[in-house]
Amino acid sequence: PPQTPIRAAMTSIQQLRGDLISSGDQPSTNLATYFKNCTVDPTQDVLKRLETLGHVYSQRFGQAVGPRSTVLGMQRFNLGVRLYYQVMEEMLKMEEQRLSVQNFSKLLNDSTFHSSLLACALEVVMATYGESRYKSGGVDSAETDLCFPWILDVFRLPAFDFYKVIESFIKADHTMNKDIVKHLETCENLIMERIAWRTGSPLFELLKQEHAGGAAEQLETPAS
């Protein structure tokens, strides 16, 4: 039978929490092995970054939602970390299969990759709790303060970099329900259509590099 919006949200939340119970709040044995296989072990940087971003996130969450919500923000963050580790492990397994490598040192020492992945995990958590999806009720409710791209501002993350993880995240998280996938697709479209084109986006540097690289090539003659 069709669910009421509240029942659907509660089911979604229960499913997310249930899926993440078995994930620890520390890297699993498999994930720790990927870290150790790196030329430069990223473990300490990962843990330090999580501590810093956890503090930043919960403070900003409290500012957005209300002074007593900092603890709630920390709970959301902790769920996000579990999801982040879980999806990271699955991504690395998929990459290992695709590329036949076990040393992901460059990727796992890239702080933008980690911030993007964590931001995506938190976006999924907040969307599950109904906090970051656009509401038809308008802009007055506190929930809309957490709406995407709020997380990009909190992590000072360029939208273009966040965009890079979305598809791989959806591929790697097999339990995501279609409403959350739809939400990430909405974020993706917003980035492609608008946010990635704002001043200061890394996209412009990439375009410059592509243009400079292609300048020596002959122009294609127009097709007849």
Added chain:
Amino acid sequence: SHDYHFGLEDHEGISELFDCD
């Protein structure tokens, strides 16, 4: 099930997107 369009080719993945190929 969802209808998300996966655009990455088989030879493309997170490693290439973060310039780690």
